[in-house]
Amino acid sequence: MAHLPQIKIPATYMRGGTSKGVFFHLPDLPAAAQAPGPARDALLLRVIGSPDPYGKQTDGMGGATSSTSKTVIIAKSSRPDHDVDYLFGQVSIDQPFVDWSGNCGNLTAAVGPFAISHGLIDAARIPENGIATIRIWQANIGKTIVAHVPVTQGAVQETGDFELDGVTFPAAEIQVEFMDPAADEDGGGGSMFPTGNLVDELDVPGVGRLKATLINAGIPTIFVDAAAIGYDGTELQDAINGDAKALAMFEAIRAHGALRMGLIQHLGEAAQRQHTPKVAFVAPPAGYVASSGKQVAQGDVDLLVRALSMGKLHHAMMGTAAVAIGTAAAIPGTLVNQAAGGGERRSVRFGHPSGTLRVGAEARLENGEWVVTKAIMSRSARVLMEGWVRVPGGSF
Structure with a gap:
């Protein structure tokens, strides 16, 4: 041969x-x-x-x-x-x-x-x-x-x-500017909020009725409150990734959110679209020890965010999800904005499993719809x- x-x-x-x-x-x-x-x-x-x-x-x-x-x-x-x-x-x-x-x-x-x-x-x-x-x-x-x-x-x-x-x-x-980050039709809808709502309610079997912010900015993302699913927002990877029941719950939330966002036509399609949408949970600021052993104090952050990528809790934060976080935080009424204390803001510093990250976003209301001109963050x-x-x- x-x-x-x-x-x-x-x-x-x-x-x-x-x-x-x-x-x-x-x-x-x-x-x-x-x-x-x-x-x-x-x-x-x-x-x-x-x-x-x-x-x-x-x-x-x-x-x-x-x-x-x-x-x-x-x-x-x-x-x-x-x-x-x-x-x-x-x-x-x-x-x-x-x-x-x-x-x-x-x-x-x-x-x-x-x-x-x-x-x-x-x-x-x-x-x-x-x-x-x-x-x-x-x-x-x-x-x-x-x-x-x-x-x-x-x-x-x-x-x-x-x-x-x-x-x-x-x-x-390296400073990176994501211009007009709300997704277009190829990204899952022509609006930043594909349902037209800042907060929706998802009925997820095994979880129940769950409030969620569904946003197309940076990457389509589903945000839920940590407390509503039994978490406090300080979790590290081992607390989630070793729990098969928890991972199945997050995948169910992701699939139902994707369906509501119009990214898929039926729930079975979610398995062939693992990269998008992302699912994340948010909580008010609190102190915790990051995965490196670094102490993050409550006063160091505006809110806590944990996000899953490809079915696992991410070790830090995806850059596109950070854009979604910054964008949602800038818009009063979203779950992300509420976790950060509400009100208008042009930047937010959030805690993730590896530490903290600051992201800025410029948002304004035009003809009854929110528009974000750009989101900014620093990387290397x-x-x-x-x-x-x-x-x-x-x-x-």
Whole structure:
């Protein structure tokens, strides 16, 4: 029996925010994978090491968590006033599919640095020392993101003293602006609040009637009160991820919320749309010990938020969910705003399992509907490895 040799594909392994993933320049992909479809999905699954019934992704680049089972494809943009197109693929760990339904806000921070270092930005736009402004078209959701990337001696500055809870070492700060972050039809409805309500009531079997804020901003997200489902908002991963009954409850809430938001047509479709929507629970501020051992005092935060990604409690906070948190917090009446004490606010600092994060949002009421012009947060990014990934021939 003949065995095909492995194929080498240029790639860069990068951390962005509290996530990391394998980045590709579109023209570097094999021809069959340069267009969306089964060949592309099969290639990315093999690169990451999925599906893996052992849940370890040992035979691939994935790190066996939702935060580390990610892929990114970057291309020079043909859209006016944009530099690059950014396409994100969330790779399932134990199932044979790639979810293209949403963005990764954390890896967004690495897109600008990748674009600069790969020569995708006009050299005249890159200062010798200063900040390079990169306009990104987020192709999954059809939105503009602006990244402000520090440059030193004409190259991306990666080292620095900016600290981000959930990331062990400091790095250079990258400010990211999510412009007009409310999702459009591709993201699940033309309105920030797809039901038209700031608070809805979901009837979830086994849970009961549950108040929820359903919002399309950054990524479609379902917010519920922690106390209503038996939590206080200070929980860390072990309290949720080791509890099969709790995970099933959150998945049921997520499925019913997705149905109400119009993201799926029947509950069974939720299993094939793991990346979106997200489900999160909120609580008023309280002190707790973060996963690193850091003490978070009640006065350090405006509210507490815990969010699930790909069926597990996230170790920190997804960047897109942080956009949803900042947006919802800026709008009086949402469950997020209520947990933060109510009233109007332009920024919020929330507690998550790894520590705290501040996110800002500019919201205003127009013709009876809430509009958010942008959400802003700071992240960092770093190249971990660059060269080639290898996949067995015939695997895609």
